Amino acid sequence: MRRFADQVAIITGASSGIGFALAKELAWQGARVGLLARRRVPLAELAEEIRAAGGLAAYATADVGDREAVRSAITELTTQLGPVDLLIANAGVGAPTTLNPLNVHDFEKMYRVNVFGVVYSFDAVLGTMLQRGRGHLAAVSSLAGYKGLPGEWGYTSSKAAVNNLMEGLRIQLRDKGITVTNICPGFIQTPMTAKNQFWMPFLLDADTAARRIVAALARKKKVYNFPWGMSWLMGLTARLPDWLVARVMGKYNENPPWPDQPL
Ligand SMILES: NC(=O)c1ccc[n+]([C@@H]2O[C@H](COP(=O)([O-])OP(=O)(O)OC[C@H]3O[C@@H](n4cnc5c(N)ncnc54)[C@H](OP(=O)(O)O)[C@@H]3O)[C@@H](O)[C@H]2O)c1
DSSP: OOTTTTOEEEEESTTSHHHHHHHHHHHHTTOEEEEEESOHHHHHHHHHHHHHTTOEEEEEEOOTTOHHHHHHHHHHHHHHHOSOSEEEEOOOOOOOOOBTTBOHHHHHHHIIIIIIHHHHHHHHHHHHHHHHTOEEEEEEOOGGGGSOOTTTHHHHHHHHHHHHHHHHHHHHTTTTTEEEEEEEEOOEESTTTTTOOSOOTTOEEHHHHHHHHHHHHHTTOSEEEESHHHHHHHHHHTTSOHHHHHHHHHHHHHSOOOOSSOO
16 A cells, blocks of 8 residues: 555655655655755656656755745745645754864754754745645654764754754644654664764664655654664663763764765
8 A cells, every 4th residue: 555645745855865765765655756955966866766667756956954945945846746745854964073173164054954954844834734734744853862972962962953843843733733753763874874984783774764764654653763773772872971972982083974075
């Protein structure tokens, strides 16, 4: 059975990694998919791949950190596909946090994309969802949002903000017919993690992650922490004393993995 038949789903950050795999899985599950990211070429190629497999896809480019650009890209997509049933705010960026100098620019960029990108994406569809009395808002946050980590606290705090805003939003929308799902993955094999030189426990490939996420969305889960082994490990890490976390992360802080391109 196609679990998203006749639904319109928009995915931000669909040009790569988790978003790319999510778009394919949702199209396979019968959704008409709207693809959004900054790079046109990979979006066009993905739309073509989905159409060739018998699905329906449209794409539009925007920087999710630009409120007006997101709004007009989503309008462009809904004009082609119809009103949005499911919006997945997945676009995100990550870079280590250094002390001297404190890389404030990267910090600002992570908040703009990871936090405001979610808010701007929801803002573009929430009014119509409220009018229709139905819809589903989802964000791809991270298990990293459950613990402030040395050398990563710009990224981890941006995801903590997402976890918190998704909780408040969910409770506020409780009796409005709109479902809210916060997705917190562990390590997933994508261009974002390709540069990591360290061991990534419970690493999943993006297609497996997408299948699990789509199944959780179909079940209308409130929070989806996965895989469970990594979720358990993160819960344990959150209880460790500072000295132990500092010791474990020591080497990482000396030579953290920087993204291939500046944020
Ligand atoms: N990989 C993991 O282990 C992992 C774990 C937990 C959570 N996550 C989260 O999962 C999400 C997807 O990450 P990923 O691993 O799939 O990374 P990825 O392969 O680097 O993909 C990131 C996506 O976000 C888009 N994006 C980045 N900045 C954007 C902007 N300003 N405006 C619009 N789109 C933008 C990129 O597209 P363009 O460059 O074309 O704009 C790309 O499609 C992120 O929110 C990430 O924090 C990842």
